[in-house]
Amino acid sequence: DGGITQSPKYLFRKEGQNVTLSCEQNLNHDAMYWYRQDPGQGLRLIYYSQIVNDFQKGDIAEGYSVSREKKESFPLTVTSAQKNPTAFYLCASLKRGHVLVGNQPQHFGDGTRLSIL
């Protein structure tokens, strides 16, 4: 079955360290998204990418970076500039970058929980 795989499920970051969260999808979706989830704040968009080699900042992009070298992969790096990285990170994808194409909504991975050591 197709889906989105996020790894690792749990990740710990040391002070001053960059860490990378993996997101891979085999749904042949064009658009991919990264969200941060904090208790009581819902999901906030970090970055999204509509096509390979292109991505846009979301509402809370500071302290994060992404790349989209392959259609199926959209890794998120949490840099040392992100002073409060502890959160649950969710990756999502969407076919053709529009909800109406294929009448399909976003698909979500199972998330990565990042904590500070």
Place this chain on the structure above:
Amino acid sequence: AQSVTQPDIHITVSEGASLELRCNYSYGATPYLFWYVQSPGQGLQLLLKYFSGDTLVQGIKGFEAEFKRSQSSFNLRKPSVHWSDAAEYFCAVAINTGNQFYFGTGTSLTVIP
């Protein structure tokens, strides 16, 4: 700015009772509307969606939602709640070209025997 409001942070219902979770959005035109459910430590699963047409939409697990344009609302309902429905529920909207999403802050549902 666009926004999605879920006024109830936490709701407790008895098993077998009816359920209504509220969602209001702020947007000039009719957005695309969604309800998702999230179990602890998991991703989000789509319950139902509204794009156009019939304002009462049916979803999975016995859920339904009604779009009311005059109230800018998209409330989620279920006639009889099961213990397995205990989870976090998120309302979301997609706007403009339909490729950017805004989520509410979620409603946590507890089901008591």
